[in-house]
Amino acid sequence: MGEHHSLPSGRRIALYSHDTQGLGHIRRNLSLASALVEADPETNILIITGNPEAGSLPRPPHTEIVAMPTVAKNAKGAYGSRTLTVDIERVVEMRKSLIKATLRDFDPDLLIVDKVPLGFRKELDATLRKLKHRHGTRVVLGLREILDTPEVAKNEWDVMRTSWAIKKYYDAVWIYGDQRVYDTIEEYDLHKRIKAKVTFTGYLGEGRFAAASKPSSGVNADVPTEPYALCLCGGGQDGAEMAADFIRGVQMAGKRGIVVTGPFMPERARAELNDALSQGASVEVRSLVSNVPELIAGAECVVSMAGYNSTCEVLAAGRPTLLIPRVIPRLEQSLRANRLAELGYVTALDPRSMSPERIAAWLRNPTLPEPRVPIALNGLEVVPKLAAELIDSGREIQVQTDRHVDFAESEHSRKMSPSNHRAPINEPSVPVSEQAADDKVMTDEKELVTAS
DSSP states (O other): OOOOTTSOSSOEEEEEEOOSSSSHHHHHHHHHHHHHHHHOTTOEEEEEESOGGGGGSOOOTTEEEEEOOOEEEOTTSOEEESSOSSOHHHHHHHHHHHHHHHHHHHOOSEEEEESOTTOGGGTTHHHHHHHHTSTTOEEEEEEESOOSOHHHHHHHHHHHTHHHHHHHHOSEEEEESOTTTOOHHHHTTOOHHHHTTEEEOOOBOTTHHHHHTSOOSSOOOOOOSSOOEEEEOTTSTTOHHHHHHHHHHHHHHTOOEEEEOOTTSOHHHHHHHHHHHTTTOOEEEESOOSOHHHHHHHOSEEEEOOOHHHHHHHHHHTOOEEEOOOOSSOSHHHHHHHHHHHTTSOEEOOGGGOOHHHHHHHHHSOOOOOOSSOOOOBHHHHHHHHHHHHHHHHHHHHHHHHHHHHHHHHHHHHHHSGGGOSSOOOOOSSOHHHHHHHHHHHHHHHHHHHHO
16 A cells, blocks of 8 residues: 555545444445545545445445445344355455455545444454555544443443554544534543544534435435425334334324335334325335435424434434434434433434324424524534545655655665675565565554454
């Protein structure tokens, strides 16, 4: 890595997300990709994802998606291949090889990693070690503002050696949120060396509509001209009960509704929703659409789970919103929904208290609360500026390094000259900088084994 001249002259930015469940990570990275290309149309984007559904979502120009072999949890909670009949260790090795080869050939100016700094089962580790010793590529960890309760999040960071990885490999940490909503630094008691790398970008809210309006291979849903209530079920894995209660609530309130179930809702649950529709509710059900922000903007009100992306979209649209958060297996959504309700941006309903009657009561009078503090929703404007600064600094480092290498190799050639040596000597055949980097990687590998 480091040889740029054979590739396009525009900036090269790679985004990685492990994507073992749902659409959250890939949707966030696609929004970032759109903003980065919008800020600089010459930017080339490569998205590495474990989610094959990424191809059905809106994609900006100059953006390629590389899909890794997919993984998912089985009924017992253990990870395995989502499609292949091979063991998980084999799948991870395939993913590692794909990541390594892709990033080597793409040679990014900037790599943005979503949430998991070492990747799924450390699949990024070897590549990050190489990048660390190939001057010029900058590496950023992107985090949503809430991971889970502080106790759970801190424990997971310890187990996954997150703090160690950030301190060793990462140039910056971007938290896609507003410190006034949730102070990630204080809540998770981040180490001072990590704290120094953190920037709160603001929520990735404003600007999503423009990105989602661009052509894609996905399906756009028609936006009705008549008033309608919208229900968003996230990826759909656990949204069936909310969707069913929404359909009955719409019928009780005498409203028209649209339900976006997400692509992962089980077939049996979909069939049950269709049975509910046969009872006369004026509701349209879609599985996956490309223009969710447009549907939100056109809705009279929104009932939604409290995942990061859906929340950003409803906040940016300013529509009356009832958030019904997931509480299993994480409390991330519950923390987000309740905090935003406290600040006067949404209404929150505990899913354990959910019923068609309660949803119907809200649908009859979907009020927009009065915000108590302003919230930054311009993360998609801030991130391109941060990216430009990092890339510029990385290129300056590369220029200085190239000068140093040229000088070192010149000195090496001079010393190898017959006029300077009476007898032949054995010298490494690779450039000094490359040999030093490989030696350092071997040292780091020993360190990683020892630390584990």
